[in-house]
Amino acid sequence: MNWITNYVRPTINSLFSRKETPDNLWTKCPECGTMLFHRELKNNQNVCVSCDHHMHITPRDRFTALFDGGIFTEVSVPAPIEDPLKFKDQKRYPDRMKAAQKSTGEKEAVLVAEGEIGRTPIVAAAQDFSFMAGSMGMYLGNAFIAGVERAIELKRPFIMFSAAGGARMQEGILSLMQMPRTTVAIEMLKEAGLPYIVVLTHPTTGGVTASYAMLGDVQIAEPNALICFAGPRVIEQTIREKLPEGFQRAEYLLDHGMLDRVTHRTSLKGELTTILRMLGNQPAAVAGELPAPAKVEEASEEEATTATAVETTSEAESENTPQEEQQA
Numbered sequence: 001m002n003w004i005t006n007y008v009r010p011t012i013n014s015l016f017s018r019k020e021t022p023d024n025l026w027t028k029c030p031e032c033g034t035m036l037f038h039r040e041l042k043n044n045q046n047v048c049v050s051c052d053h054h055m056h057i058t059p060r061d062r063f064t065a066l067f068d069g070g071i072f073t074e075v076s077v078p079a080p081i082e083d084p085l086k087f088k089d090q091k092r093y094p095d096r097m098k099a100a101q102k103s104t105g106e107k108e109a110v111l112v113a114e115g116e117i118g119r120t121p122i123v124a125a126a127q128d129f130s131f132m133a134g135s136m137g138m139y140l141g142n143a144f145i146a147g148v149e150r151a152i153e154l155k156r157p158f159i160m161f162s163a164a165g166g167a168r169m170q171e172g173i174l175s176l177m178q179m180p181r182t183t184v185a186i187e188m189l190k191e192a193g194l195p196y197i198v199v200l201t202h203p204t205t206g207g208v209t210a211s212y213a214m215l216g217d218v219q220i221a222e223p224n225a226l227i228c229f230a231g232p233r234v235i236e237q238t239i240r241e242k243l244p245e246g247f248q249r250a251e252y253l254l255d256h257g258m259l260d261r262v263t264h265r266t267s268l269k270g271e272l273t274t275i276l277r278m279l280g281n282q283p284a285a286v287a288g289e290l291p292a293p294a295k296v297e298e299a300s301e302e303e304a305t306t307a308t309a310v311e312t313t314s315e316a317e318s319e320n321t322p323q324e325e326q327q328a
């Protein structure tokens with residue numbers, strides 16, 4: 001883990017790659033048609049203020065809203081082989097990758113980070129639907145495993161925010177191999193006794209639904225998210241029957257026992273913190289907005305000594321331990 005490569009460089013890169021002023025200051029809600037001011041939309045984590053429609057959110061924006069004080073450290077992911085099949089459809093695979101990297105300013109379709117939510121340390125990964133439909137390729141497998149290994153190393157819970165159109169076809173069978181790989185990684189978490197929580201966001205489909213997105217200890221979904229293996233259109237065409245209203249949407253799946261919760265994006269942080277603290281046998285979190293976690297070095301030595309002194313007074317009476325030893 002190198003602070004410069006994992007935190008400083010991505011921050012600088014994202015500063016330069018981001019557009020200074022958006023082309024259009026207004027976004028039209030695809031659900032209700034309301035014109036939404038960019039800043040207002042961003043403050044509401046890309047949820048329409050008028051109809052509560054949950055739009056796509058990039059992993060970086062999600063993590064900024066999720067982690068205390070918006071502070072998180074990226075977990076480095078080993079790079080896989082580039083274009084192993086020399087795949088070409090209308091475009092060459094490396095060209096598609098370059099275009100996606102340019103439009104999103106991200107390296108790949110998933111971001112792994114560690115930090116604290118409600119003063120509860122976690123490791124989290126989020127898929128980026130705007131990057132090649134968040135497709136599951138070798139990089140995603142590597143990212144998932146890197147996140148799980150980091151969670152085990154730090155003894156922290158692992159949270160996955162899924163969003164994907166399925167497996168990355170340009171990698172053929174190698175993309176499907178990520179299903180057993182991620183499943184084995186989840187087993188590693190289970191053996192270590194650490195919680196694995198999935199937050200399913202719109203849309204979570206295909207091989208992603210068929211593997212790690214359905215294996216959480218707790219399954220949470222965002223409102224109205226489409227969660228399926230084969231989509232409703234494909235099913236309708238195959239069975240030639242009209243599907244029920246809201247089929248394969250989060251609320252429908254909750255009613256039919258596929259999910260534990262459907263949670264509004266703006267309530268996710270509080271709910272995740274409560275669940276994690278309950279699972280971790282920790283006291284309830286402090287309510288309200290918390291300041292950024294303080295760096296250990298920042299606390300002055302004088303303060304630390306007073307704090308330790310107060311803590312040890314009662315014990316010192318019975319044990320008579322030298323104070324210096326207690327501080328060590």
Ligand SMILES: [Zn+2]
Binds near residue numbers: 029030032034048050
């Ligand atoms: Zn709307």
